Amino acid sequence: MRALTYQGPFKVRVENKPDPRLEHPQDVILKVTRTAICGSDLHLLHGLVPDTRVGHTFGHEFTGVVEELGSEVSQLHKGDRVVVPFNISCGTCFYCQRGLTASCENSNPSSDVACGVYGYSHTTGGYDGGQAEYVRVPFADVGPLKIPDGMEDEEALFLGDILPTGYMGAEMGEIKGGETVVVFGAGPVGLFAMRSAWLMGAGRVIAVDCVQYRLDFAERYAKVETVNFREVDDIVLYLKELFEGRGPDVCIDAVGMEAEGSLGQRVLGLGLKLEAGAPTVLTWCIDVVRKGGNVSIVGVYGPPWNLMPIGTAMNKGLTLRMNQCNVRRYMPHLLQHIREGRIDAKGIITHRFPLEEAPKAYHLFAQKQDGCVKCVLTPGHA
Structure with a gap:
């Protein structure tokens, strides 16, 4: 697949990477349809987050279509469109049971500070992110929210962070x-x-x-x-x-x-x-x-x-x-705000680029050029 990769401070490029694969019965593989560049991605780009490794794929705001399912996934089906929270949570630990999904104990057992996060260095578990054509989503029955029929992916995209x-x-x-x-x-x-x-x-x-x-x-x-x-x-x-x-x-x-x-x-x-x-x-x-x-x-x-x-x-x-946001707690409520017209979520998008132009998008966003407020990337699938 094509994916953005980190090449050291201030340098990213799009290159070929192996397709993600199911690693656990509760995983799904998503075909990414929209992915965004977040301000916190710039901290990674600028070399400010420890243990950000060369070759890592950024991106913790994304929507996608379910392509493959692990054997224990019961809430999703192939073809479902979903938006995914940036924090990875198991749904069963002490914190998840209390709605504190940003403090999950099982998605990043190497740290007592941060839960697992997509595309955010190995301090948060080393999970590759969604600025790619495909992405692996662990604990798929817990985090992803189905996008209702008739709702555009870009309307739901920012529910993930x-x-x-x-x-x-x-x-x-x-x-x-x-x-x-x-x-x-x-x-x-x-x-x-x-x-x-x-x-x-x-x-x-x-x-x-x-x-x-x-x-x-x-x-x-x-x-x-x-x-x-x-x-x-x-x-x-x-x-x-x-x-x-x-x-x-x-x-x-x-x-x-x-x-x-x-x-x-x-x-x-x-x-x-x-x-x-x-x-x-x-x-x-x-x-x-x-x-x-x-x-x-x-x-x-x-x-x-x-x-x-x-x-x-x-x-x-x-x-x-x-706190890091306990995203899943808020997603259904904010989905209603969007659907009923109280929040124009996609109204903050000022720039859209194909995934291949991600380095250009990063530069534009980081340098605050061309009136850029929010960049969205669209992966191209063969």
Whole structure:
């Protein structure tokens, strides 16, 4: 099959790889129909995730058609169209039984931090991802969700990661009605966090970024106010003053480890790699949010540590909530939001490429060129 492969920092290419095969009775093989490039794929591309091996195939957002089934698969049939959660979960362990599928104990037994994840280095199990013509899906009766007849694959594609992640980001902020919300990051996860904040009853939502076309897109797509942090003297003071000097009720970090805005943090975390990325946005969230407010963290940070103002958080009485998204929990609910027109999921797609042009798509997305918000790849099958 044709598949994207990692060739070292800042370099990927599409080449031939062996077709995946059934390795367990609960596996299925999918023929991939759509696959997306995620912002967290860029952390891999840039060499920031340990044990990302040459030849590995990225991609944890994908839809596909069931081609082969293991002998113990009972919920799927050949020809079913499905969307697959990015986290691989067994459905039976201590955490899966409690709905915490992002903490599954059996899909990545080599780690007590991360569950198995498609296309996300050997620290998360070494599972090849979906930026390929075919992909193996373990525990197939647990994760995949059937795409209803009459629904396009692209409408369902983002149920596998960024839509549930953005929704969970808003949910962890405990938005009940009338709360003020600042979302840092106007990328795809941030956009869905903004839309979700409105669904939960937010009274005011502000997007913060430094890329103007992304802010313009957020204003149109999510109907939010926007702030370009490069155009104000001090983003923390600016945002606090927008909310009577106190700050908003909720701050959502939808950026993670490759944040702009602090040269020192970028040198320390991204250049010298003395911490797990640049926690600039996390620091801003803690400083900006009002006393007793909520900080929700869905931007990706790697272990083992980051410099962050935990003393400020403690003395302000903040609630910090964070997690890799327990995707499967949210998929049926968000499917209904899409079908009933409350969320235009595919509306964030700005670019589509054949799989063979994946390196070009990665460059465009990483360099924030041509107004790129979200890239979708279409594998070509013989």
